[in-house]
Amino acid sequence: MIPFADLKQQYRNIKDEIDEAVFNCLREGDYIRGKSVCQFEMNFAKYLGAGYCISCGNGTDALEIILKALRIGPGDEVIVPALTWISTAEVVNNVGAEPVFVDICEDSFTIDPGKIAEKITNRTKAVIPVHLYGCPADMTGIMRTAREFNISVIEDCAQAHGAEYHGQKTGTLGVASAFSFFPSKNLGAYGDGGAVVTNDRELSDQIRMLGNHGQLDVKHEHAVIGRNSRLDSVQASILGIKLKYLDEWNKIRRILADHYRSYLQGITGIVLPPDFEKRTHVYHLFVVRSSDRNRLIKILDENSISYGIHYPAPLPFVEAYRYKRHSVKEFPVAVKAAKEIISLPLYPELSEDQVKDICKLIRKKY
Numbered sequence: 001m002i003p004f005a006d007l008k009q010q011y012r013n014i015k016d017e018i019d020e021a022v023f024n025c026l027r028e029g030d031y032i033r034g035k036s037v038c039q040f041e042m043n044f045a046k047y048l049g050a051g052y053c054i055s056c057g058n059g060t061d062a063l064e065i066i067l068k069a070l071r072i073g074p075g076d077e078v079i080v081p082a083l084t085w086i087s088t089a090e091v092v093n094n095v096g097a098e099p100v101f102v103d104i105c106e107d108s109f110t111i112d113p114g115k116i117a118e119k120i121t122n123r124t125k126a127v128i129p130v131h132l133y134g135c136p137a138d139m140t141g142i143m144r145t146a147r148e149f150n151i152s153v154i155e156d157c158a159q160a161h162g163a164e165y166h167g168q169k170t171g172t173l174g175v176a177s178a179f180s181f182f183p184s185k186n187l188g189a190y191g192d193g194g195a196v197v198t199n200d201r202e203l204s205d206q207i208r209m210l211g212n213h214g215q216l217d218v219k220h221e222h223a224v225i226g227r228n229s230r231l232d233s234v235q236a237s238i239l240g241i242k243l244k245y246l247d248e249w250n251k252i253r254r255i256l257a258d259h260y261r262s263y264l265q266g267i268t269g270i271v272l273p274p275d276f277e278k279r280t281h282v283y284h285l286f287v288v289r290s291s292d293r294n295r296l297i298k299i300l301d302e303n304s305i306s307y308g309i310h311y312p313a314p315l316p317f318v319e320a321y322r323y324k325r326h327s328v329k330e331f332p333v334a335v336k337a338a339k340e341i342i343s344l345p346l347y348p349e350l351s352e353d354q355v356k357d358i359c360k361l362i363r364k365k366y
């Protein structure tokens, strides 16, 4: 039996440090907006090489708060990739604006910069590239188009903690970026958590206010209509410990991906994810394409190897977006990908031997 992730094993590996950090919060009465939150925000900003980090309740809130801070709302449009987790699009609806879907690239599964311009109208305010599966989107092309049309670039980094584009950490390339600390992400809490990262001081103040009832420094002074979205101290203390291991864990993920690539290479009907030059992929997920996915699923099922499908349908075709009446011809690459993709187990606690076993089995039976 090989699970899809092994968070219990990860906890066992760092148990003493985690327990100490959590109990310290409890002993100190550090629950909300305390020392460990402040410390984590500083350390995460420093890790990324960013000016400001503002923690919040989860990754979806992080995206929504960025849109609010940029004053995106009713009448506005925001460009999002057709294949991503639903958060990227639903936040646009939730601020009263309209998501506009763009097809993805065949090789990276990230938004196709060449197809953005044709979707831009005079209502378009921003584009949200997603560094899907941990692979940095083609930011050069995206930034060029965004500059040309004067729209904001908001990075969805929920799957890409520590990934780099041309030597620069993802999350520092656009005007602001959103991170999720959902337990299974590359940097995950033991509950919900999220953060916004930006280099823009004014925007960071606005974001901090919006997530804290519109208050900035003085209690009971509410400058804007805000909300309550915060990371709690226990989660922040856990993230502080895990941040120290992030690079090491990402390195193992990249090594395991290389093993998968070498052991699976040359099997007819299986296409492996490329490792792009100048894009440091952090393999939140190891996604292969299979020309006969049902057959591959049967092999994995019969041998108790877990897998996932991220995601079974491009967003324009999930029930919630049926109202947009899109046709499959508009998103040929995403539609084809959704039929072929399958995520194999990849996490730092997985061994090279386990990867070898999975690959041997696929090579023999597929």
Ligand SMILES: *Cc1c(COP(=O)(O)O)cnc(C)c1O
Pocket (backbone or CB within 6 Å): 058, 059, 060, 061, 084, 085, 087, 088, 130, 156, 158, 159, 179, 180, 181, 182, 192, 193, 194
């Ligand atoms: C996980 C995820 C989010 C949202 O994060 P939550 O913390 O679960 O709200 C947003 N975008 C993408 C691409 C994600 O994978």
